[in-house]
Amino acid sequence: MPVTEAATPAERLIRIGEVARGAGVSVRAVRYYEQQGLLRAERSPSGQRLYRQDAIPLVRFFQQMYAAGLTSRRIAELLPCWDSGHTDAEQRAMLHAERARIQAKVDDLQAALDRLDEVIATTNTHP
Amino acid sequence: MPVTEAATPAERLIRIGEVARGAGVSVRAVRYYEQQGLLRAERSPSGQRLYRQDAIPLVRFFQQMYAAGLTSRRIAELLPCWDSGHTDAEQRAMLHAERARIQAKVDDLQAALDRLDEVIATTNTHP
DNA sequence: CTTGCCTCTGACGTCAACGTCAGGTTTTAG
DNA sequence: CTAAAACCTGACGTTGACGTCAGAGGCAAG
Missing domain, CATH: 1.10.1660.10 (Multidrug-efflux Transporter Regulator; Chain: A; Domain 2)
Incomplete structure (x- = not known):
């Protein structure tokens, strides 16, 4: 040992x-x-x-x-935040920016889903 | 006239x-x-x-x-559904498949958001 | 008429996250 | 020991939605 x-x-x-x-x-x-x-x-x-x-x-x-x-590149830049928990101002800004970007994307996708559902609904009533 | x-x-x-x-x-x-x-x-x-x-x-x-x-290609294939409202079985299948794909993507993004929020939270308590 | 902006076709360039192939070494299973 | 499977480096290929450049018209204003 x-x-x-x-x-x-x-x-x-x-x-x-x-x-x-x-x-x-x-x-x-x-x-x-x-x-x-x-x-x-x-x-x-x-x-x-x-x-x-x-x-x-x-x-x-x-x-x-x-x-x-x-x-x-972005993942590499944010890796330190991930395994050490430490962040500087720039990294915090990137984190928030990415969060906002992803949230916006979610909203876009949700809107697209609504459009698709619209069509799906009309195609169900129009068989 | x-x-x-x-x-x-x-x-x-x-x-x-x-x-x-x-x-x-x-x-x-x-x-x-x-x-x-x-x-x-x-x-x-x-x-x-x-x-x-x-x-x-x-x-x-x-x-x-x-x-x-x-x-x-997919958009082109689904265009007829859009402007005429008519769909065949194949098109309905594509509509549902795309819907499912997008929904899955939304879920993935939501999970990613949660991961990011986790880090953001810890970096706020660890300034 | 000419200046400046818009449009045309055609074709090559871009970017990111890998796929794929070539040609060779290493590890593992029997 | 041998064959198969896994690994290595290096390098070119793929995909999709455009960007960009070249060279040639077209169109209203002054």
Whole structure:
């Protein structure tokens, strides 16, 4: 039992395929996230990427932000807020701006839904 | 007072620039919509496009559908439902599919909003 | 008439998040 | 040991809705 190690049970590192399957994305996507500065990986002696298991929820989080319309750059800029909780004024501004943008998008989508429902209703009465 | 004309006061046709300005898009975009089969235009003797004034709300509608994630092809396929109210089974299926897709997207965005609000809250307590 | 703005066609450029292929090394299963 | 599966780098391809540029007319005002 090594004294220089933490009490945590020496987390098992996983390879890129397991991350991809776990998060439901392609291996290519995971490499892309690393290239964009979103994800870091240790390397095995032979050069293979090794991830901690929390890489999987992290990648899921990336997907969620992508789906919300954030770019890789923006996600990278906001990552510090995420894992350290610390923010400067600029980051707080970005957070609020993105929030507003997403909210506006929700409103747009809701309006589009209403338009579609309109048509669906008329097509039901006009079979 | 021509007898062969309808009683409507001979609607003034407008050129592409007026359509674009009126709908808040670029001239290029309007030409693109025509190329995609979404919009038709008469031509002046010299070849300039001439539109009826209802082209403006129509273009706004296209923008709304684009914002909702529909492709040009899909909008074109659903256009008949829109201006004639008639639909076949396939079109009704597409309408419902798009509706479901958009609704799912709204839910995703709402979840993303919640994540962002989480961070915003913690950054407010951690100034 | 000419100045300035609008329009035309045609074609290449853009951007983002990957997909896909080539050609090679590594790990794993039997 | 061997074959399959997984991984590597590097680089080009994809998609959709336009942007942008080139070169050539068209149209009202002064």
